[in-house]
Structure formats: structure tokens, C-alpha cells
Amino acid sequence: MTTLDVRDLVKDFSIRSGLRHSRFRAVDNVSFTLTPGRTVALVGESGSGKSTVAKMIARLEKPTAGRITATGPDGRQVADRAYRDHVQMVFQDPFASLNPFHTVEHHLARPLLLHGRARGRQEVRRAVEQLLERVNLTPAADIARRRPHELSGGQRQRVAIARALAPGAQVVIADEPVSMLDVSIRLGVLNLLARLQREDDLAVLYITHDLATARHFSDDILVMYRGRVVERGPADEVILNPQHPYTRLLAAAAPNPDAGDRGRLAREPRVEPAGASGLAGGDPGCTFRDRCPSATDACSRLPEDFEVGYDHYAKCWLHAGGGPGKQPDAEGAAA
């Protein structure tokens, strides 16, 4: 099985405003590892850089710096060609990701043939039907003949998931896979992803605004704010015992799932390039300091990842010196 290691990933975009060019850092030194059989959730508000991370992993965007390495069970780096088979995306909008002119069978047969997973008409048809059965789209032969507009949103997303499995996915990057679906069917699609992950021992990156499903469906959570991971740790720990002021704000603002809501992060207006992270080399301090209720002078310098619990880290000066509540002054912070 494949392990995906993301190290010190950086993405700068060029911004043109009239005759002036500037650079905007959308992703700033992000690192994490996706291991077989585990799900990591990447949460954060709109514009925090989640999709840009996903696109770099899917090779739809080229990193400015850093590296993404897929390693097989033998410890060897997965070759370029195999990387494209092993690392697959499930996008937010199942309609946009399927071609309206082609049947479901065409969508699934293509990757099967392209990646040599089935040959000949009969074998391909059988493999297509097996994929459809795996994502609970039955009767498979009937679904295979349909075009995307003849399916519901949930069915389309199941086809998109089947298509990700077709080349033999081992790492799945699911970028807001249910946010465009009706609330009533979201859980079904997430449960399907969880089952497939268990069956195929997949490594999954689940990108979402929804804290409740992030907690329920993932082992670990990374919280992103303006391009940086500001907190990381076991899912329950991060949600129930948040240590970064930004995560605390999110957790407090998330509606109570027991009250019928689903703990979805408020969608903020996109962070515009002129914002605090709109610097060529990234912000030299904490990017949350302009909104942080606990900000001090220390926050004009970049905090490191302080350990705040078992496998739990927060990028915040509040935790310098080994514990929450110890807030350094500007001099102490530099130490």
C-alpha cells in the first residue's frame, strides 16, 4: 500500500494588478503524511489553501517548494506513472467532473483500459459493473448505460468515487466530496468512502468545512488558516480540546450537531491576496494575530509547532514553554 508524504509544501501565486505583479503565498510550509487505512481531515475556512494543497498532490498545480513523495510497501518511491494510478481525486462537484455526453460505462471503462486493469469488451463490462456494485449503484448494468443527467447528485458522486477506484487508487484526496449534495444523502456517501477505505486500506485526505464529519470520519485533523497548518492532532483531541485560538474559535462557532445542525464552519469571505499572508515569503508572524483575542507582541514572530498533547501540536506562542496559558512576552518568545 502507498504512503504519501507531504513535506514543507509551498505555493505562491502571481497576482497581477494593472501593471504591477506581486506574489501571494497560498500554502506556506505544509507537512503531513497519509498512511494506508487512515483518514486525515484538512479543515479551515474558505481561502485557507486546502484545495491548493489537494491540487498539488493531484499534480494539477506545481508546488513552488517542498516535495510530495509516494512510497510503496517495499519502501521504494512510487514512479511517476504509477503515482497517477495510485493517487486519485474526488472533487466537490460531481456534475462538473463527469462529461454529460458520455455514459457511466464510458467514464469507468476509460481508466480501466488506460491503466491496464481490464481488457476486451466483456472483461471491461464486468469490471465496470463490479465497480458500480462496490459503490452501491445497482442494478449495475442499468446504471452503466445512463448519462450523468439521468442520475441524482448522490449517484453521480458515487460514480466519481468508482472512477477514482478504477485505476487502483491507494491514496484518495476527497475535496469537499459531499458539500454540494443534499444534506440527507451526505452521510451515505461519507459512509461509503469509509467502507471503501477499510476494504482497500486506502490512505484518505478528507477536505471539509464540516467539523462534525471531520471528527467522525477521520483519525487526525489538520486545521489550516491562511496557508498554514495551525493545529494538528488526533481528531477527538483537536475538536474537544482545541489548543490554537483559531481552532477554539471554530469549535465554539460550530453549531451543535445535537441541535440538528452539522457543525459546519462559517464560510468566510475569501482571504484576498492583499491579506496578511500576501507576502512573497509568507507572513513573518502568526497569520491569525489580527483576529486573535490572545495576541501579544510575540505574535509578530512565527511560532513553531508546540507539543500540546500526545501527537497534538499547535502553532501558537501561548504554548511556548511546554504548556497552555504560559504566554511569553516579546523577548521570551524569541528564545
Ligand SMILES: Nc1ncnc2c1ncn2[C@@H]1O[C@H](COP(=O)(O)OP(=O)(O)OP(=O)(O)O)[C@@H](O)[C@H]1O
Ligand atoms: N490560480 C490561482 N491564482 C491566484 N490565486 C489563487 C489561485 N488559486 C487559489 N488562489 C488563492 O489561494 C488561496 C487559497 O485558495 P484555496 O482554493 O486553496 O482555498 P480553500 O481553503 O480550498 O477554499 P475553499 O474552501 O473555498 O475551496 C485563496 O486566497 C485563493 O484566492
